[in-house]
Amino acid sequence: MKKQLLLLLLIIPLLFACGSENQPDPGNNNNKDSINWNSAANAGSQALISSFWNINGKYFNTDNSGNTTFQYWPNAHALDVLIDAYLRTNDTYYKSYFDRWYTGVKAANGNSWNNDFYDDMEWNALALLRAYKATNDTRYKDAALELWGYIKLGWNDNAGGGITWKKGMEYSKNACSNGPAAILAARLYQEFGNVEDKEWAVKIYNWLKSTLVNTNNGMVYDNIDSRTGIIKKEWIFTYNQGTYIGAAVELHKIFNEKAYLNDAILAADYTISSLVDNSILKSEGTGDGGLFKGVFVRYFTQLIQQERLDSPIRKRYVQFMKLNAETLWNQGTNKSGTFFGPNWRVKPGATIGLTEQLSGCMLIEAAALLDNKKLL
Numbered sequence: 001m002k003k004q005l006l007l008l009l010l011i012i013p014l015l016f017a018c019g020s021e022n023q024p025d026p027g028n029n030n031n032k033d034s035i036n037w038n039s040a041a042n043a044g045s046q047a048l049i050s051s052f053w054n055i056n057g058k059y060f061n062t063d064n065s066g067n068t069t070f071q072y073w074p075n076a077h078a079l080d081v082l083i084d085a086y087l088r089t090n091d092t093y094y095k096s097y098f099d100r101w102y103t104g105v106k107a108a109n110g111n112s113w114n115n116d117f118y119d120d121m122e123w124n125a126l127a128l129l130r131a132y133k134a135t136n137d138t139r140y141k142d143a144a145l146e147l148w149g150y151i152k153l154g155w156n157d158n159a160g161g162g163i164t165w166k167k168g169m170e171y172s173k174n175a176c177s178n179g180p181a182a183i184l185a186a187r188l189y190q191e192f193g194n195v196e197d198k199e200w201a202v203k204i205y206n207w208l209k210s211t212l213v214n215t216n217n218g219m220v221y222d223n224i225d226s227r228t229g230i231i232k233k234e235w236i237f238t239y240n241q242g243t244y245i246g247a248a249v250e251l252h253k254i255f256n257e258k259a260y261l262n263d264a265i266l267a268a269d270y271t272i273s274s275l276v277d278n279s280i281l282k283s284e285g286t287g288d289g290g291l292f293k294g295v296f297v298r299y300f301t302q303l304i305q306q307e308r309l310d311s312p313i314r315k316r317y318v319q320f321m322k323l324n325a326e327t328l329w330n331q332g333t334n335k336s337g338t339f340f341g342p343n344w345r346v347k348p349g350a351t352i353g354l355t356e357q358l359s360g361c362m363l364i365e366a367a368a369l370l371d372n373k374k375l376l
Contacts, residue, residue: 037376038088040329041368044361045085047338048078049097052354058104064339065351070108072115075101076123077291077358080298083130084365088372098131102139113147116167118154121147122180129187148188151181152200158226161207165223174223178208179243183299186250198254205247209263213244218266219274220244238281239292241271246299249306256308264303265313271296272320279320280327283343290342290355294362297321301366304375318375325367325376328360 051064060078062069079101086094105124106113115121125147132140154163154177162173163181185201188194212221212231222235245264252260276282284292303309304317328344334352340360341348348356370376 035326035329037325037364037368037371041085041088041361041364043338044340044357044364045081045094048081048357048361051337051339051352052078052357053097054104057108058100059108060354063351063353064337064357071354072105072109073117073120073123073288074291074354074358075105076120076127077294077362078354079105079127080130081358081361081365083127083134084362084369087134088365088368095135098135098137098140102128102131102143106143113143114150117177118151118163118165118167119174119177119180121151122177122184125151125184126180126187129184129191133191144184144188148184148197151184154181155204159211159224159229161203162211162224163204171226172223173211173226175208175212175220175240175244176222178204178212179220179240179247182208182247183243183250186247186254190250190254201247201251201254205251208244208247212240213267215263215266218263218268218270220267236275237284237289237292238271238275238296239284241267241275242292242296242299245271245296245303249299249302252306252308258308261306261308265309268300268303268317271300272317277345280324280344286342286353286356288355290353291358293344294355294359297324297359297362297366301369304370305373314375318370321363321367321370322376325363328363333360 048060052060054061054068057068057070059070059075061067062071079098082094082097085091109115113121113124125144128140128144128147131137132144151163155161156164156170158171159173163177164170165172165174165177182201182204185197185204189197189201209215211224213219214221219236220240222232222237222240224231245267248260248264252264281293281296284290300317301321304314304321324344328340332344332346333340334347339348339352340357341352342356367376
């Protein structure tokens with residue numbers, strides 16, 4: 001009996017020791033290989049809620065330090081991050097915010113989904129469509145379709161076609177108002193089978209590619225002014241690269257034509273070779289620019305998952321994502337609150353903008369997704 005008791009006393013500490021080693025741990029600052037991407041993603045997405053959520057307004061604030069100004073398009077991406085986290089974990093903690101977001105964002109936007117900026121409406125429609133797919137709640141589908149009705153009104157023949165950037169500025173045709181629209185139209189067709197949506201997706205994509213894309217190197221120009229015909233070729237943003245990639249991927253999924261995949265690859269290769277600082281996606285500032293990298297990451301991650309992507313290309317893309325995610329987590333994360341800044345190599349201070357936080361969350365959620373799919 002004494003021997004059995006002694007043996008039991010020796011075993012118990014070992015059991016506890018083994019259990020502690022298996023607890024989720026995002027990892028420390030010095031050992032990149034120890035990062036638990038699921039835990040890291042939870043930390044970032046939960047920080048988004050705890051530090052930016054406006055309890056009374058039911059939307060996400062402009063920053064974590066008291067600026068409660070409502071911004072329509074960043075809130076769409078905040079919902080997208082919550083959907084990412086919910087799909088990854090199946091945790092109703094994240095899902096519980098969907099309804100509150102739906103109520104608060106619509107109310108803050110004048111109790112309507114309609115908005116003067118077409119790209120803003122497109123982002124909200126994309127997020128609402130994802131919310132519908134995640135929950136099967138038809139309110140989200142109806143809101144997405146309502147927004148799609150408004151968005152199509154933005155098409156005109158100035159500059160040969162395309163959806164304008166803003167009501168009252170019908171002469172300004174921007175990549176940011178056409179890339180997301182093509183993604184939306186393609187996804188609506190895949191979800192509901194309306195052939196007109198497929199035709200819209202092709203029409204918008206073809207205009208974007210022929211007007212604002214350098215088909216020799218994959219560079220996506222920002223906009224064209226139809227009054228002068230001048231294309232803003234010096235404004236090249238990861239945001240526009242990402243939405244063009246996303247549109248190409250969605251059309252590839254519909255038609256299974258390698259040409260669309262090649263378009264996406266060309267734009268991706270340009271981005272990860274030119275819009276970087278020593279292989280890390282460059283800072284594009286705060287405010288709207290703080291969200292640009294996150295948009296690229298979301299659609300670049302979709303490209304990585306395409307079955308027809310050649311294995312060496314996928315490997316190269318995954319290595320790029322892994323380096324960026326590890327760098328952000330190990331060098332650019334304020335671990336006191338799991339906050340991210342615009343420069344993924346530099347820890348931010350105490351005040352963080354919503355847009356920068358969202359891009360960081362998108363990258364870490366993407367790393368967790370790829371890791372769970374055994375790709376990272």
